[in-house]
Amino acid sequence: MNAWDAAYWAFQTIAQPEAVAALALGVVIGVIVGAIPGMSATMGVALTLPFTFSMEPLVGILLLLGVYKGGIFGGSIPAILIKTPGTPASSCTVLDGHPLAERGEAGKALEMALYASCIADVISNLALILFAAWLAAFALSFGPPEFFTLILFSLTIIAGVSGDSLTKGLISAGFGLLAATVGLDLVYGTDRFIFGQTELMAGLNFIPVLIGLFALPEILAYLRRPTEGVGKVMDLGRHHVTWREFRRCLRGIGLGSVIGVVMGAIPGIGGAPSAFLAYSEARRISPNRDRFGKGELEGVAASEAGNNGVAGATLIPLLALGVPGDVITAVILGAFMVHGLRPGPIMFQQNIILVYALFMGILLSSVFLFITGKIAIRAFRRVADIPRSILYPSVLALCVFGAYAINNTMFDVLVMFATGVLGYFMMRTGIPAAPFLIAFILGPMLEDNFRQAMLMSQGSFTIFLRSGITWFFWAATALSIGLIVRRGLGRRRRPATAGGD
Amino acid sequence: MTTRRRDLLLGIGVAAFAVLLLLVVIPLGVHVPKAVRAAVLSPDLWPRVIAGMLLLFGTVLALQARFGAGDEDDWQAPGFDPLAALRFLATLGLFLLYYWLVRRLGMVLASSLAILAFGLFGRTRHTLLLLATALVLPFLLWGFFYEIAGIPLPSGDWVSWP
Numbered sequence: 314m315n316a317w318d319a320a321y322w323a324f325q326t327i328a329q330p331e332a333v334a335a336l337a338l339g340v341v342i343g344v345i346v347g348a349i350p351g352m353s354a355t356m357g358v359a360l361t362l363p364f365t366f367s368m369e370p371l372v373g374i375l376l377l378l379g380v381y382k383g384g385i386f387g388g389s390i391p392a393i394l395i396k397t398p399g400t401p402a403s404s405c406t407v408l409d410g411h412p413l414a415e416r417g418e419a420g421k422a423l424e425m426a427l428y429a430s431c432i433a434d435v436i437s438n439l440a441l442i443l444f445a446a447w448l449a450a451f452a453l454s455f456g457p458p459e460f461f462t463l464i465l466f467s468l469t470i471i472a473g474v475s476g477d478s479l480t481k482g483l484i485s486a487g488f489g490l491l492a493a494t495v496g497l498d499l500v501y502g503t504d505r506f507i508f509g510q511t512e513l514m515a516g517l518n519f520i521p522v523l524i525g526l527f528a529l530p531e532i533l534a535y536l537r538r539p540t541e542g543v544g545k546v547m548d549l550g551r552h553h554v555t556w557r558e559f560r561r562c563l564r565g566i567g568l569g570s571v572i573g574v575v576m577g578a579i580p581g582i583g584g585a586p587s588a589f590l591a592y593s594e595a596r597r598i599s600p601n602r603d604r605f606g607k608g609e610l611e612g613v614a615a616s617e618a619g620n621n622g623v624a625g626a627t628l629i630p631l632l633a634l635g636v637p638g639d640v641i642t643a644v645i646l647g648a649f650m651v652h653g654l655r656p657g658p659i660m661f662q663q664n665i666i667l668v669y670a671l672f673m674g675i676l677l678s679s680v681f682l683f684i685t686g687k688i689a690i691r692a693f694r695r696v697a698d699i700p701r702s703i704l705y706p707s708v709l710a711l712c713v714f715g716a717y718a719i720n721n722t723m724f725d726v727l728v729m730f731a732t733g734v735l736g737y738f739m740m741r742t743g744i745p746a747a748p749f750l751i752a753f754i755l756g757p758m759l760e761d762n763f764r765q766a767m768l769m770s771q772g773s774f775t776i777f778l779r780s781g782i783t784w785f786f787w788a789a790t791a792l793s794i795g796l797i798v799r800r801g802l803g804r805r806r807r808p809a810t811a812g813g814d
Numbered sequence: 815m816t817t818r819r820r821d822l823l824l825g826i827g828v829a830a831f832a833v834l835l836l837l838v839v840i841p842l843g844v845h846v847p848k849a850v851r852a853a854v855l856s857p858d859l860w861p862r863v864i865a866g867m868l869l870l871f872g873t874v875l876a877l878q879a880r881f882g883a884g885d886e887d888d889w890q891a892p893g894f895d896p897l898a899a900l901r902f903l904a905t906l907g908l909f910l911l912y913y914w915l916v917r918r919l920g921m922v923l924a925s926s927l928a929i930l931a932f933g934l935f936g937r938t939r940h941t942l943l944l945l946a947t948a949l950v951l952p953f954l955l956w957g958f959f960y961e962i963a964g965i966p967l968p969s970g971d972w973v974s975w976p
Contacts, residue, residue: 533905701936
């Protein structure tokens with residue numbers, strides 16, 4: 314089948330009403346979830362995932378991609394209206410968005426956030442379409458040793474999601490890798506950490522682990538010390554973005570989009586650093602740099618372009634190589650697996666229609682984001698002050714239904730409660746949960762490829778140096794670790810120097 | 815307790831757990847067949863490597879906390895709050911009660927009661943909204959999972975519905 318035939322069939326597939334409806338619904342859910350402080354886009358994707366089990370793979374994945382895209386934009390609504398970012402990626406939007414809201418121009422700030430988000434999203438999606446197929450074609454020559462070194466390199470993204478302490482991030486990843494070893498051994502089929510529990514033979518399912526780690530700790534923290542209040546929700550005002558203002562912000566939007574695409578394609582960076590870099594670069598080149606931080610529209614545009622530019626680009630390594638770029642794409646990778654699909658170069662050969670249909674759906678998501686965003690600015694702003702004493706019990710019920718629905722067993726609900734308590738303990742001790750999840754998903758792939766390579770070479774480690782690709786990934790891993798160590802040392806020196814001064 | 819002391823205890827705890835893994839849990843929990851072709855293919859290799867990693871990182875964390883330079887992050891955590899601790903334990907108890915009730919009343923009714931209980935436990939001031947949520951949400955979820963997705967939600971020993 315040539316590319317045009319595949320595109321034709323993909324169009325037929327995506328044109329199904331349920332696929333379009335799922336995407337639109339996903340964007341709406343994402344915007345609502347993103348707009349609620351205390352809920353994250355990751356949590357939104359995690360809670361939506363069980364609802365996709367009964368859907369066609371394409372429909373289910375489009376729903377999740379919609380939640381992802383909507384969630385990233387939705388985070389800007391409370392960031393501007395109540396100075397509380399709905400998602401970490403929108404924390405930079407607070408800097409200028411909230412001062413604008415305080416001046417009675419919240420509607421204008423939200424409109425600019427929406428325009429910047431949609432433009433950056435389109436640019437990011439085009440980058441995905443241009444580069445993913447090329448990268449996948451290159452990755453066709455990968456065997457187990459190449460994949461082992463690639464996944465090893467991908468694990469260095471843990472540094473990017475470790476927060477303040479890399480050591481704690483590595484400990485979290487260690488526990489994730491350990492949890493992934495539960496079940497039957499891949500080569501010999503013998504027991505590993507089953508201890509007579511037949512439910513554990515297939516290993517721990519990733520969905521209860523995901524829900525437990527990302528949704529339950531928030532609920533536990535709330536119930537331990539219930540506080541209802543969020544900030545005061547600002548009025549939207551009557552101001553709208555003028556054409557002149559939009560044109561003035563275009564340079565920052567373009568710059569932010571490119572930064573978002575580049576940073577999104579590199580595993581482990583994510584939306585928040587990209588937004589801050591885009592913001593600082595836009596400030597550097599702006600003639601209004603003195604007004605940044607005091608309610609400058611260009612600041613809102615650049616930070617939103619920076620964080621939304623990441624959304625499509627993070628899917629490049631996911632679709633082309635089968636490795637996630639951040640924690641949400643790790644969840645989406647899990648969703649592919651739940652639906653019996655394995656992203657990577659083989660998917661571009663065996664499921665090209667699905668891949669093209671996903672590309673079309675992703676492009677369409679930008680249109681839905683624009684429409685939903687326009688409505689959301691007026692309609693969903695009150696979502697930001699939904700009472701937590703109603704929200705969290707409802708989320709808990711969703712968690713229980715979702716965890717049960719995977720294998721129709723209450724054992725998974727128990728696993729979810731257990732990982733929820735673990736997640737809460739991690740939250741209290743400053744151990745980040747994202748490395749756990751990424752390692753939990755990548756761990757079996759790493760071990761599987763390692764052991765396959767060992768079987769191929771009959772135990773000789775030289776197989777991991779057999780090609781230029783493995784050398785490239787070893788070098789990239791070494792470089793990545795070097796940069797992490799350098800950054801860590803820099804962070805240590807800074808307080809010492811400050812103390813000395 | 816300062817974060818430094820917390821991290822010291824955490825590092826020691828992780829390292830101790832890793833030692834326990836290496837000496838007790840892996841030998842008991844991982845079945846290694848006699849006919850393993852090469853040590854690198856053994857089912858216990860990966861768990862041992864991971865346990866080694868945990869031992870290393872736990873030790874590093876403890877050493878960082880003990881000998882590392884202090885910085886502005888070394889804050890004094892608020893003192894032990896018995897009420898919050900009690901509420902945390904009560905929440906865990908409510909989780910277990912929810913799990914137990916699913917077995918007795920079925921998923922839908924147990925979820926209705928759980929939403930009510932957790933909402934009241936969270937000191938809601940929106941009692942009517944809570945009541946409406948407790949009545950509506952589990953039935954919506956039942957409608958989707960049971961009626962649309964065809965997932966057999968558990969019915970209870972006392973109430974055999976759905």
